[in-house]
Amino acid sequence: MTHAAAAIASRLPFTKRERATWTGRYAAPIGDRTRRKQGKTMKYAIVTLSLLALAACTSVKVKPVDSSVAMKHVCIHTNPAVIVDDFVMVMQDGFQRHGIAAEVYDRDLPATCEYVVDYTALRSWDFKPYLSHAEIRITEHGRLVASATYHLNGKGGFDMGKWRGTKAKMDPVMDELLAGFH
Template sequence: MRYPILLLPIGAALLSLGCTSVQVEPLAQADAVVCIEKNPKVMVSDFVPVLQDGFARHGITALVYDGQPPADCRYQVTYDARRSWDMAPYLSTAEITVRGPSRELVGHAEYHLRAKGGLSMMKWQGTKAKMDPVIDELLAGTRVAAAPTVAPPRSVVQPATRETAGLSRDEQIQALQLENLDYVEYQRRYQQILQNTAP
């Protein structure tokens, strides 16, 4: 009967190795639109969608670009995410960096599973469950600047095309993000969707 008693502190010690470490430098302010630089080395397939959803919860649209950043996008976001393996892959380390108009560091967040999660069952949580609290801490106090006012073109653009008619607001925004528009045109179309669709 002594063996189970001896194993209790050992098991507790092993579980404690799986503690999560989170370090955040909150983002004080940002524009209503930021740009995320695509990182092809990241193999966590849902990391960018989770990141975009996190920014959207705080009133910020996050566009993804590959290569040179858009000239009109003043706030740029970079990220890194690594997986570990224990019967199945899981997110063990992630980093989010935000740089401002002069490319100065204005926000930063790190997520890390100590000892790759140890024996904790929490290590198999999904990307969203792990990163949402980190993103919320990064953006909770962010002051969001109003989107720039863009004069509409002379030709009138209809609120919905045949392709977008009947789609929800979120579906129209997702379709818009796939068009690879420049910053000004994206903002104009984005504001138009917000004005002509229900949440």
Template structure:
């Protein structure tokens, strides 16, 4: 009889707690400036602000674009987020992907409520409380290279900007491995930082 009670108690606890599944491939290295590609299909209104705030907490400045200006954005963040409904809508799944200069996947994070959260009251927690830990796991160990500040870029002369853009295009044409590309990219940014 006590075995049956223990089993029922364990089952009830599992139903009430729900199960959150996260799978994260952490970012190793990147720039401290990234572009977020807007996903108009996402109806979780506070997802992008939570995403931007989370990246800023790890020293990464982000800008949101409906259409990514590829020549200006070496690192791009894409995302999806879906809601489920149980008396009220709540975030049930999300994915964040960071793409590198050659559009290769550098890091990825998935958040998923198993069974849409079951009977757990935790499923109605806000986006921030659900996604902040995922962002922290995604970015906490990343080595960041410093890009020129946006304000400095805005004041840059057209000639300096054109020169950097040309050099970046040339760099992208080279058949470099990821690490070699990163080193060359950082070197270019440092060389041009003084001219901004």
């Protein structure tokens, strides 16, 4: 420590320990008060990051198909507004995994379709497009039999899982929707 710095430090209201950490003319002493401020700042940072992480949660709501329903075949009604390319294929795989045949219809559904699947899927963009919201509704002659909703709260926020593929996101939803079928 230089003579000038020592003279300045001796006139300031610091403890001996704080004076010992004085390193120069413009340097601030590192003492208990500074460490307490750093601790509080760190606590606020941890709380803020925790809230951001919670805000980026995935919400899944499922009303599964009742196991008493004898669903062996479904008709998927194509939604031309959906631009998630592999969404219908992932749904078909999910139905087939549970022993349910699934056919896709672009136009009018045949009268033989007892169970109809309507869906919507939305994409968001953050460096690349990803699935941020999806809804699936299964009806029997117009009566709702089952439904499922997948939603990324806050469009995924800082969660790196938001870029997972459609299959990785929707397979658990389809499994929960069709839990009564094997």
